[in-house]
Amino acid sequence: EKYLDINQDPNAPSEENVTPELIFPTAEMNLASSYGNFLRIIGGYYSQHYSHDFGTSNYLDYSKFMMSATRSSGTYSQLNSRVLKNLETIREKTTESEDWGTYLAATTLRAFVYQALVDAYGEVPYSEALDIGNTSPKFDEGSVIYAGILAELNDALSKVTESSPVVENFLFSSNDASEWIPFANALKFRILMRMSKVQDVKADLDQLVAANNFPTEDIAWDGIWEDVTGKANPFYQEEFASYFGSTQINVIGNIALIGTLSDTEDGRLGAFFEKNANGNYSGGVSGTNFSTSTTYRSGYFSRPVASYDMPVYLITVAETEFFLAEYHARYGSSAEAEAHYKAAIDASFATAGVEGAEEVYTIHYPWDQDNYEKVIGIQKWIALSGVNNFEAWCELRRLKYPAFGSVTGEEIYDEGNDDFQPTLYVPTTLYTPILFNTQLGAGKVLQRLRYAESSTSRNSNAPETKPDSEPVFWAK
Amino acid sequence: QDRRISGRVTSATDGAPIAGVSVLAVGGTTATQTDDLGTFSINIPSSVTQLEFRFLGYTTERVDVGSQAMVTVQLTEDASALEEVVVTAMGITRQEKTLGYSATKVGGEEIARARNSNITQSLAGKVAGVQIQASSSDPGSSSSVVIRGFGSINGNNQPLYVVDGVPLQSNTFTADGRVNGLSGIGNIAQDDIESMTVLKGAAATALYGSRAARGVIVITTKQGSRGADRNYTIQYNGGVQLRQVSYFPEMQNEFGQGWNGTQTYIENGSWGPRLDGSTQVFGPIWNHQQLIHEYSARKNNVRDFFDIGVSNNHNVSLSGVSDDGKNTYYVSYSNVSDDGSMPTDADSYERNTIAYRGAYQGADWFKISSTVNFATAKTNSVGSFQGTSVVDGLYELPRDVSLLDKQDLTNPFNTPEAYFTPYGITNPYWALANNYNQINSKQLYGKLQADINPIKELTLTYRFGYDYNDYDVKIGTPEIDLDDALINEDYGYAPSNMNQTGNVYARYGRSYEFNHDFLATYDNTFDRFTLTALAGVNINERYSTYMFGQTDGLSFDTGFWDLSNGATRSDLSESQSKRRLIGLFGDVTVGFDDMLFLNLTARNDWSSTLPINGNSYFYPGATLSWIFTELIPQNDILSFGKARLAFGRTGADTDPYRTSYNYVQGFASGYYATDIAQFPMNGVNAFQLSGTAGSLTLRPEMNEEFEAGVNMRFLRNRIGIDAAFYNRKNIDQIFTLPVDPSTGFTNMVTNFGEVRNRGVELLLTTTPVKTAKFQWDLDVNFAINRNKVLSMPESLEGGRVSIEDFSAGDDAVYMYAEAGRPLGQYYTYLPQYVTDPNSEYYGRMIVDEAGQPVLTLDVEDTGLNMNHQWTGGVNTSFSAYGLTLSAALDVRYGGGMFSRTKNLMQFTGNGMMTLYNDRRPFIIPNSIQRVLDEDDNFVGYTENTTPLKLSNTSYQNYFNLYGWGNGGMSYLVDRTYAKLRNVTLTYDLPKRWVTATRLSGISLSAFVNNAFIWTASDNQYIDPEGSTVGPDLTGQFGELYVNPASRIYGFNVNLKF
Structure with a gap:
């Protein structure tokens, strides 16, 4: 018996010795790697912040507003198995030890992930998830998951005080719940506002706004990155560093965003994008990589500003302020709405580290109560373009602004004749990519990612993939 | 005392010598074997009067030696025996005839x-x-x-x-x-x-x-x-x-460096203009110098790279x-x-x-x-x-670029510094050396x-x-x-x-x-x-x-x-x-x-x-x-x-x-990238649950x-x-x-x-x-x-599991184990055809507005397996x-099997298949388009009239994105x-x-x-x-x-x- 009892892996620590403290940082970094990289890249393409550079074609399909089941599988797997599962272990262990501060931290990140999954895929397993005993968990409706994570957040919040200890983590330097509580509130606010156009959640919103306990600083993984493979900002590593062999330059600015920002000489342009080789800001066009061009080549277009130590943002102050503006515009006074609108733009400029917010909300895009979704939508699209492109894509689908103009990508750039007419672009509009997702159709924003192949091919309860044009529940 | 006896053993059938026959002194302790000529010699004590000759597949003979110093023995084939002895389990030697298995x-x-x-x-x-x-x-x-x-x-x-x-x-x-x-x-x-x-x-x-x-x-x-x-x-x-070296992909010799029909000077493929023998520059300008060459095919370029080992x-x-x-x-x-x-x-x-x-x-x-x-x-x-x-550098080389002058690695044009293409590949000689x-x-x-x-x-x-x-x-x-x-x-x-x-x-x-x-x-x-x-x-x-x-x-x-x-x-x-x-x-x-x-x-x-x-x-x-x-x-x-x-x-x-x-x-x-985050990070170490769940109820196979x-x-x-x-x-x-x-x-x-x-x-x-x-x-x-x-387990969609796959961009080829099929069934994205036998368009290929094949949304069974x-x-x-x-x-x-080399031939424009219609515009034969009404509802089909051409990238896209009309089949060969x-x-x-x-x-x-x-x-x-x-x-x-x-x-x- 004893001679054969040797089946414990000497290269793995024993399960009972692994404490929440040893797990939490890896859950964070797996979330940062997915949210701050893959979801940022696709969000940028789908929001027409980004377009594709000459000479490469790695993300050309995103530039056409496409997503395949296989392309999105890696992120789906990472968020579920490496983030949610490990957070679940922490929640189990901290429930047992009644370490409610850490429990809140894990629950907040869990809610954050489930929201992102719903926003991206519409429906995912939730109520039957994270149980290896059930290999075919059912998919839950997005609204069910939203309700579920709200309840989880409320429950976790009810168990803590500001001084409840939280394990060491990369997000906050304080080792208590004092910063996690406002983060959880901001997340609840985002969740409720997302639901607010399809469900009556006014009472919950009223309570949350009245309590007014939101973060005063951007929630981001900041100041933790090093200029080393495996330790730098993930978006920088994937798109800019040469750590992993030759770097293929893919992401460049889009004429939509760069045209809009240039139009008002917005200071954030320089904070979010580099000048091109000629010293100008120049954006490419969705749905092409200029492969036949003799003029519009690599170096002609502006690349996003990126550095190894750029933060990975989860929720910024500007976003919360925009939500407050929208809340007050819908349920309260225009004056209050306008104040938050201005505060949001101020916060966005502060995050970008540049001046000029006042010009934006006094001259170019003043508050407009009658068209509040439009002004908020456009400003949010701009504010998020340099910090959180995935969130920009979500809000674009919900607020429906910026809207599509009449000019198309094909008109802006004629591939056959290599004729590029950036002046045709109308600021604050979107346009149909040159080559576009024919499943989606012209003049439409991609509404969802196809269910991950890593899920549908292994789960007999996975539903049929929904059309690319089918909105997620809150965007209907 | 001992005496020495020599002799020879031959076959009764044809008189040929038999090597390896065991020769034993009957009642003694000595033994020997015959050599290749069938000869042997053995020392035996005087008490021994008989020698025994044993060889598998032949009848065993005992011979009285008397006082002879030389013996000649003929062995008869034992027709009921097989020659083979087989070493079976645990080093046990068995006569093959006793075996109940192959x-x-x-x-x-x-x-x-x-x-x-x-x-x-x-x-x-x-x-x-x-x-x-x-x-x-x-x-x-x-x-x-x-x-x-x-x-x-x-x-x-x-x-x-x-x-x-x-x-x-x-x-x-x-x-x-x-x-x-x-x-x-x-x-x-x-x-x-x-x-x-x-x-x-x-x-x-x-x-x-x-x-x-x-x-x-x-x-x-x-x-x-x-x-x-x-x-x-x-x-x-x-x-x-x-x-x-004996087997290469077959390559075309009609078109040279470029992309979508035009010369680019820096491309890693042969989608350029027709080779015309003119003198052309190519590659980047480095230190005010640029390479020139004759724009014509280097037919034996790949072959010439190799030498005799x-x-x-x-x-x-x-x-x-x-x-x-x-x-x-x-x-x-x-x-x-x-x-x-x-x-x-x-x-x-x-x-x-x-x-x-x-x-x-x-x-x-x-x-x-x-x-x-x-x-x-x-x-x-x-x-x-x-x-x-090396091989990617060879196979993606434009047909007009000569390799033989790329051996001098002190020349910047032969290193990544100023190699003619910066698109991922490099000089095979440099690759070999570095x-x-x-x-x-x-x-x-x-x-x-x-x-x-x-x-x-x-x-x-x-x-x-x-x-x-x-x-x-x-x-x-x-x-x-x-x-x-x-x-x-x-x-x-x-x-x-x-x-x-x-x-x-x-x-x-x-x-x-x-x-x-x-x-x-x-x-x-x-x-x-x-x-x-x-x-x-x-x-x-x-x-x-x-x-x-x-x-x-x-x-x-x-x-x-x-x-x-x-x-x-x-x-x-x-x-x-x-x-x-x-x-x-x-x-x-x-x-x-x-x-x-x-x-x-x-x-x-x-x-x-x-x-x-x-x-x-x-x-x-x-x-x-x-x-x-x-x-x-x-x-x-x-x-x-x-x-x-x-x-x-x-x-x-x-x-x-x-x-x-x-x-x-x-x-x-x-x-x-696989390890975009790797602990320890920022002075902190951390552990995560392995993605693979072990089982406490495992049974032996x-x-x-x-x-x-x-x-x-x-x-x-x-x-x-x-x-x-x-x-x-x-x-x-x-x-x-x-x-x-x-x-x-x-x-x-x-x-x-x-x-x-x-x-x-x-x-x-x-x-x-x-x-x-x-x-x-x-x-x-x-x-x-x-x-x-x-x-296969019921949890698996379609009762199948991927054994190996390849995916790049929108392409994917999977090799599955699928219930009811042979192990190793290949799946990929396939072109679509009208499947309604009552339709007048039955069997015709469906293309989109751009005239390109509409590939399936999911990977489909190719009918091929490994x-x-x-x-x-x-x-x-x-x-x-x-x-x-x-x-x-x-x-x-x-x-069938997956071949990236085959696919590479169409991606680079080096393969013979890229000469289709001499690279002139064409409409996919037998293709039709779907007609949709204002609400995007399908109403019928219409003849496809949209040509694919190099000038608007569609000809090349047809090869690179649509597998020259075959979807992912462009990766599969017999x-x-x-x-x-x-x-x-x-x-x-x-x-x-x-x-x-x-x-x-x-x-x-x-x-x-x-x-x-x-x-x-x-x-x-x-x-x-x-x-x-x-x-x-x-x-x-x-x-x-x-x-x-x-x-x-x-x-x-x-x-x-």
């Missing part, structure tokens, strides 16, 4: 003939139902050997190799698309082998236990034996080989018996030095082996024997991978054995088997760190886009295996019954450990492959794994009247890799063999006939540490096999037939099942699924012509295997006047091939010339390996044997950038003293 023996001479460094390659095409596949023809490549089809979904379908009764470790290392051996069969020198026996069925292998579930290859090495006229032999066998091999052996006959010894030294067809020795293999076997028969009842083998091997590999590999991949390994294996006979009928054996392997792997990727300072014009994409940090990877490891075997064998005859019974215990321990380090951001860009060379990162990682197994087994064979043999086996294993409360498993086997010719009178038509039946089960355990959940050091993946067969020999053994039918099921497979990640894991270890292989094997051996001077032998083997996945429909081989030899001409043909029909594996001409010099040199034998041979290959008509790209994906099942998927195959010309000399 066992195919291949002689050492046949194995040594082709001088393959890896002896498994010499088996290719020789044994029905055994599929041997070299991962590439590069020096040092390992081979995959699969017996009776792929049954294990999770991976290990390789047989167990047993050398002189001791299991051999088989470790491989896969990197850069190269599968190289670290230990195992590749380390055995061909000249040391006496014979190899392939045991295929579960009944044959049950005694070997868990690891024999996929068949056993039993290798018997040469033992000490007497020579001619002396009690030792010295032998030299060696020669030289020339390796020449010179290889050689030498084997010297000394074999003998002590004067008193009590000691036998065999010592050999072999050296193999292979150089591949790439320039330089960046692709090379060198191996040295020393082998020793000795035996001491201390008394009638006591024998001790030992073997020691030591091998060192060094493999330098040229990697197969996308990017800065990428590094070396494996050094050592293996020490052998046994110590004692046999005791307390009574004559009982043998007690203890055997200690050992196998120790260590290896060093070093892989270096050069840093490219360009600043474009001297680039005046980059034409839109600067050389610095090729920048890579470079890295050094080092892995050092060792592994060992110990086996203790205790065996008791009882042999007796009771009247008309014979009884052989065996009982034994096997205790096995296997351990492996390694440590690897990687560093990047190199300080010395290239050439200094040491971990101290990294500026930015140093990773260290380690692994240990240990397993133990105890087996208890028994085996009883009862023979009746030399006609009927019943064999029963049973084994119980206890494995450390299974849950501690469920680690015991039992499996039995039974075989029956009936020599029905015993019932009919001896005749010249049917010389021998045997029918056999076998049923067996073999249980199998799994890898260590799969019965629990494990934590690993934290890491995260990006989209392309079971393989179950039924086999029936006949062996018949006709016309005094001139024609032989061996036929077998088998039905094998792999049940309860232990599999790492991919699961929906929303379970919290990406994979779980579980038992499931059932795969069936059933088939027919035929072996026909003939000697169509046999005269005193001339003999023609012709052997044909043929096998059909039908593979089917019988069941399995051959049938395989066969023809082996023949003609001999006359000491000349022997032999040839081996290997045929494999049917099946796996069929016929290969002339070997042609050898051997000349044995006449004895009278030989004896003049004091030697006893001289033979010279010339041969060609991989002389020729015929592939299916849709495969003009690769030798389908090539694989870069890994060993075994995943390796069947196909190839990514496999190096081209080569042909070998060899010359050999064999000298015997």
